[in-house]
Amino acid sequence: MTMADGATPRVRDFYNTFPYPPDPLQDGPPPGYNWRWCYATAYSHCTGQAPDPRQPLHILDAGCGSGVSSDYLVHLNPEARVTALDISSEALAVARERLRRSGGEQRIRFHCVSLLEAPSLGRFQLINSVGVLHHMADPAAGLAALAMALADGGILHLFLYADGGRREIHGTQHALRLLGVQADGTGVQFARQLIAQLPEQNSIRQRHQQRLALDTVGDAAFADMYLHPQETSYNLARLFRLMEGCGLEFLGFSNPRIWQLDTLLQGEVLERAKALPDRQQWQLIEALNTDISHFEFFLGKPPLPAHDWNRDEDLWAATAQRNPCLWGWPGSRLLGPDLEPVDLDQEDLALLKAIDEAPSQPLRHLVRHLGVDADGGRGQMRMGQQVRALWQRRLALLRPTVH
Structure with a gap:
């Protein structure tokens, strides 16, 4: 059934x-x-x-x-x-x-x-x-x-x-229902006229003109906002x-x-x-x-892991990959996951390129490849900070050792 x-x-x-x-x-x-x-x-x-x-x-x-x-x-x-x-x-x-x-x-x-x-x-x-x-x-x-x-x-x-942000939309929806406006082409035109004829200081008209007009240029988008038959x-x-x-x-x-x-x-x-x-x-x-x-x-749905990468042992055993949602890679000036501007310095750019070229390599091997002291020295500590910073900025993803 x-x-x-x-x-x-x-x-x-x-x-x-x-x-x-x-x-x-x-x-x-x-x-x-x-x-x-x-x-x-x-x-x-x-x-x-x-x-x-x-x-x-x-x-x-x-x-x-x-x-x-x-x-x-x-x-x-x-x-x-x-x-x-x-x-x-x-x-x-x-x-x-x-x-x-x-x-x-x-x-x-x-x-x-x-x-x-x-x-x-x-x-x-x-x-x-x-x-x-x-x-x-x-x-x-x-x-x-x-x-x-x-x-x-x-x-x-x-x-x-x-x-909260839909108060004026809800008011418009209720008014159109009271007026018996149907969700069709004629109804869309009627609803557009209603909003346009409201007083200039009316909050529904102001909200529509200032925030919603560009999103509702097409009839389908306008109808979805103001004439939908079922909404919670x-x-x-x-x-x-x-x-x-x-x-x-x-x-x-x-x-x-x-x-x-x-x-x-x-x-x-x-x-x-x-x-x-x-x-x-x-x-x-x-x-x-x-x-x-x-x-x-x-x-x-459990069970789900929760990793903070605070333990050096976990970090160096992990593999890393570049976040695939970066616009402008491999340049140093990118748009990040939320399309925010991201500027990489030369060290971060070099590290992210090395990660991108060897996504299956454990980070401890990548350390050696980059010529960093792999015995827990200051160079490795600095690189650990770099990797964690790239992870926190969502530029790199980290994966535990796969057994």
Whole structure:
């Protein structure tokens, strides 16, 4: 029997009308990268270590829509077998064409099924489900299905709407429902006119013009924001209640800079805030930053390792690899995993090049190759500091000795 969520028929019809995301099709691999969709970098972010390369890698894109994320998952994980599902046949048609044109169609399988059927498709080391659970009538049931489909030691990346930064969007959605506006081309034009005719000082109009207009130029993007038939959003307290009982561990936010106190506070206030437990720190940031419009984070199914690389013995026995999500390599001026500017000095550049050329070499052998004293001298100590710094900056990934 085919499983379906209570909202499936209307959500399916909506995305058949407005396949999403509306990113244009192009020939060749997708541009750039998103490190959250690269298993090695995502796993390292969650655990501190790169994954075992000997393990077969199965990835699920749960709610792939028009295939933008699927395209990246295929090209950023060339060794993986990728499976993608969605309830919209029209969106899947776009996804298939996108992967055909990018050259990735041979390494992906598409299924037109509900997310609730994910466990029937296998067990996966990485599941990506961005912007899906909040469009279900029962998000908890959707999360439970994803937890069942996640392999032991696997990681799940989620993206869910947040209350705080969507206040004006929610107001617009409610107004359009009261006016009986339908999710079709005529409805989109009516909604655009409504926002444009509001007084200049109106917060809905201001928010749209200042922050949302560029993201909603196309009708599909506008409809997804303002005319979606099923949407739930969360605050942190409800988000963590959603996670309770699913058998997965919270591994951290995938946009961690947003959740650092020093982005908002300083001085005595910052010091007082640092004394709070983690969740209260996050709730403080949530209360003060009214622009947080979504939560993006990782969950994991135990057992999962946790490496900090403080022990020299572990470090020198490890292998290292360059983070594959660096733009501009092998230059000294790069864009890092979050597209932030990165400048490498000559020593760091030389070390990262040596790592890149010998990713299977234990670091103790790399030390000798670079002509550094391998007997615990000051040269080795300095190189250990360098390696740890590259790891902390997410420029290099470290992997324990594989036995």
